[in-house]
Amino acid sequence: xxxxxxxxxxxxxxxxxxxxxxxxxxxxxxxxxxxxxxxxxxxxxxxxxxxxxxxxxxxxxxxxxxxxxxxxxxxxxxxxxxxxxxxxxxxxxxxxxxxxxxxxxxxxxxxxxxxxxxxxxxxxxxxxxxxxxxxxxxxxxxxxxxxxxxxxxxxxxxxxxxxxxxxxxxxxxxxxxxxxxxxxxxxxxxxxxxxxxxxxxxxxxxxxxxxxxxxxxxxxxxxxxxxxxxxxxxxxxxxxxxxxxxxxxxxxxxxxxxxxxxxxxxxxxxxxxxxxx
Ligand SMILES: [Zn+2]
Ligand SMILES: [Zn+2]
Numbered sequence: 001x002x003x004x005x006x007x008x009x010x011x012x013x014x015x016x017x018x019x020x021x022x023x024x025x026x027x028x029x030x031x032x033x034x035x036x037x038x039x040x041x042x043x044x045x046x047x048x049x050x051x052x053x054x055x056x057x058x059x060x061x062x063x064x065x066x067x068x069x070x071x072x073x074x075x076x077x078x079x080x081x082x083x084x085x086x087x088x089x090x091x092x093x094x095x096x097x098x099x100x101x102x103x104x105x106x107x108x109x110x111x112x113x114x115x116x117x118x119x120x121x122x123x124x125x126x127x128x129x130x131x132x133x134x135x136x137x138x139x140x141x142x143x144x145x146x147x148x149x150x151x152x153x154x155x156x157x158x159x160x161x162x163x164x165x166x167x168x169x170x171x172x173x174x175x176x177x178x179x180x181x182x183x184x185x186x187x188x189x190x191x192x193x194x195x196x197x198x199x200x201x202x203x204x205x206x207x208x209x210x211x212x213x214x215x216x217x218x219x220x221x222x223x224x225x226x227x228x229x230x231x232x233x234x235x236x237x238x239x240x241x242x243x244x245x246x247x248x249x250x251x252x253x254x255x256x257x258x259x260x261x262x263x264x265x266x267x268x269x270x271x272x273x274x275x276x277x
Contacts, residue, residue: 069131071138076119078127079143079167081106082241083152090152090240101155104148109275111144111167119143119167120253120263122226127172129191130184134174141248142171142241147271153240158215165270168253168263171242178246181231185222185249192224197257201225228252 027033066073083104090101110117127138145153145164154162163169174184189207198204203225210221210228219231230250232242242248253263 068128069135071131074124074127074131074138076110076117076124078140079110079119079170081108081144081146081149082142083146083149092155101152103152104146107277108146111269111273122253122257123170123251126188126191126251127170130174130187133187134177136177137175138172139175140170140172141244145241146274156239161265163252163265166265169250171248171250173246173248181247181249185229185231188229223254226253226255226257228254
């Protein structure tokens with residue numbers, strides 16, 4: 001047996017070592033012969049300069065664009081009326097009569113300005129700034145509310161002429177900071193202090209407290225020339241749009257910065273200024 005292996009091994013060795021046979025041709029006549037050339041240049045001589053590699057930032061995926069504070073950037077789309085035809089009728093029993101309210105179907109536009117859907121930009125800017133500063137999601141519970149949805153969701157008499165109907169009010173809370181609306185108010189104040197648009201304009205950078213407000217909120221509302229801020233405790237300001245257990249903030253626009261006019265509710269602006277489909 002051992003002899004047999006020795007034979008096999010020596011056969012293999014012979015087969016491997018005798019595989020290349022050298023012919024009598026000169027070296028450069030062999031097919032595949034390659035000849036190197038010396039490079040004659042000095043060490044710092046170049047035909048062309050090789051640019052240094054530059055770091056390039058990774059391109060964003062589509063879903064990574066338009067992100068503020070780790071959350072989708074707030075646009076006017078976030079302000080759409082929360083009305084839905086799935087909501088049941090809302091029956092209100094008064095002394096004299098039974099009133100029935102039906103929610104809107106949500107099939108309508110935002111308020112219009114110059115033919116385009118419009119929400120006062122200060123509201124959008126403020127909410128995005130809050131998202132950027134807190135790295136938390138701003139949850140809009142009520143942006144635009146068409147007259148039908150408003151009548152359905154909120155029967156409070158003092159809200160009859162709500163600016164939600166003209167795209168000049170927003171109700172929201174901040175996810176993760178639900179119970180600290182006061183901290184959010186500080187971000188709003190800082191927004192006015194830091195934005196160059198309001199530089200040296202004390203009527204915007206300084207907030208006043210509303211003392212003779214008709215609302216009986218525990219926290220007095222605050223205002224500057226442009227906005228009016230209300231804080232609702234977890235027991236206050238509940239309506240169909242705010243059925244969550246958190247305090248929330250409502251911001252109204254008082255003054256149109258760009259058009260330099262006062263922003264007020266009007267029947268025409270609320271009822272006749274949006275498209276139904
Ligand atoms: Zn609606
Ligand atoms: Zn409201």
